Amino acid sequence: MDKSYQVIVIGAGAAGLMCGATAAAKGKKVLVLDHANKMAKKVLMSGGGRCNFTNLYVEPDNFLSHNPHFCKSALSRYTQWDFISLVEKHGIDYYEKTLGQLFCKTSSKEIRDLLQKECQHAGASIQLKCEVNTIEPIEPTEENPSRFKLTTNIGEVDCNSLVIATGGLSIPTMGATGFGYQVAQQFGHKIYPTRAGLTPLTFSGKQLEEFKSLAGNSIEAMVSCKDQSFKEAILFTHKGLSGPAILQISNYWLPGEPIHINLMPNVDIDSWLAKNRAGHPELSLKNCLAKVFSQAVASYFCQLLGINCKLKQLDHKQTAQVVELLANWTIYPSGLEGYRVAEVTLGGVDTSEISSKTFESKRQPGLFFIGEVLDVTGHLGGFNFQWAWASGHAAGSSL
Ligand code: FDA
Numbered sequence: 561m562d563k564s565y566q567v568i569v570i571g572a573g574a575a576g577l578m579c580g581a582t583a584a585a586k587g588k589k590v591l592v593l594d595h596a597n598k599m600a601k602k603v604l605m606s607g608g609g610r611c612n613f614t615n616l617y618v619e620p621d622n623f624l625s626h627n628p629h630f631c632k633s634a635l636s637r638y639t640q641w642d643f644i645s646l647v648e649k650h651g652i653d654y655y656e657k658t659l660g661q662l663f664c665k666t667s668s669k670e671i672r673d674l675l676q677k678e679c680q681h682a683g684a685s686i687q688l689k690c691e692v693n694t695i696e697p698i699e700p701t702e703e704n705p706s707r708f709k710l711t712t713n714i715g716e717v718d719c720n721s722l723v724i725a726t727g728g729l730s731i732p733t734m735g736a737t738g739f740g741y742q743v744a745q746q747f748g749h750k751i752y753p754t755r756a757g758l759t760p761l762t763f764s765g766k767q768l769e770e771f772k773s774l775a776g777n778s779i780e781a782m783v784s785c786k787d788q789s790f791k792e793a794i795l796f797t798h799k800g801l802s803g804p805a806i807l808q809i810s811n812y813w814l815p816g817e818p819i820h821i822n823l824m825p826n827v828d829i830d831s832w833l834a835k836n837r838a839g840h841p842e843l844s845l846k847n848c849l850a851k852v853f854s855q856a857v858a859s860y861f862c863q864l865l866g867i868n869c870k871l872k873q874l875d876h877k878q879t880a881q882v883v884e885l886l887a888n889w890t891i892y893p894s895g896l897e898g899y900r901v902a903e904v905t906l907g908g909v910d911t912s913e914i915s916s917k918t919f920e921s922k923r924q925p926g927l928f929f930i931g932e933v934l935d936v937t938g939h940l941g942g943f944n945f946q947w948a949w950a951s952g953h954a955a956g957s958s959l
Pocket of ligand 1: 594727737738739933943
């Protein structure tokens, strides 16, 4: 590790490596450092080992932030198509799994390798197992244009531009820390309170016991909270509910609020029930529901309704109850599973004090924040990596 760099990026994850490669390709002397023993650990574990690296349908509406306009500039300047070209340049095979989500055919290692090769090719140095102890702003002089001095476990380094790309708090065992928020606070930035996002919902008491007995069963549903809805699968687990629709809604749910689930979002439930009753009057409600759900799930819903009769025996009130349950099953989770399993962190560095063009701090010249450490969080489906690529590229291009 040399002593002086034009650019130091703290965090060799998705955003930091993209930023380092982009700045080095412009001829800057760049060091990307990370306290972990491996770079891009979250890339490696992402997408079930196949990295959902972007989405075909990226829109600003796919991101949550207190400042919803902030993400627009970077996302429009480095798009999903730019990253797809890079993936193709590296000969990585990929496929669309569902809803525009692009995954590697073979392994997420290929995306990690892509980032490493881009850094190597551009001449950016990567230093792992490097802990930053202090960051000190220094007055630049003609002889030494550096604006920051860093003390680390392996020596002192200085740089002209310092990029914070240390990500959020999810999965501490993978190297996540609150370091980026501490640096932001050191330089007077406001932090929006952080919380775990894209995480399963937990339940307690009798409902938890019921869900446990259904663990492994899934349903295609429309899950809603406040004015947000997601039509994807929900999954019963030993802790409560998971599956893509539940992870998505966890970003919007707050303790005490209800979540509404349409269990048959693709059909007109009234007509479906009436048609079954007319065509199969002797069929039990349970066996009718078992045409759509597993036997176990059908039994559970009959138990919730307290109805165990043939379709022809359903009176008006019971028919309305069945329709209401199928169209609007209302649940009250007891909590979120939290950072141990969450895919992302909501909240973070307030973007009103960051340039949306360069990602430079408006408080401290030469200091930049990119990726998940910022108060920008994507939906499930490749949007969080697209944010890492876009913000990393925007900052790297401006350095
Ligand atoms: P990222 O977390 O990637 O990198 C931060 C880096 O900073 C890490 O290398 C860390 O070691 C380092 N660091 C932290 N503290 C430090 C310190 N004090 N000193 C030095 N270094 C430090 N998204 C998506 O779009 N598609 C997907 O398929 C998935 N799948 C997925 C699965 C799982 C299990 C998780 C946890 C997350 C995902 N995500 C995802 C989310 C995605 O991984 C995440 O949003 C990005 O990696 C964020 O990129 P960053 O570069 O901002 O942080």
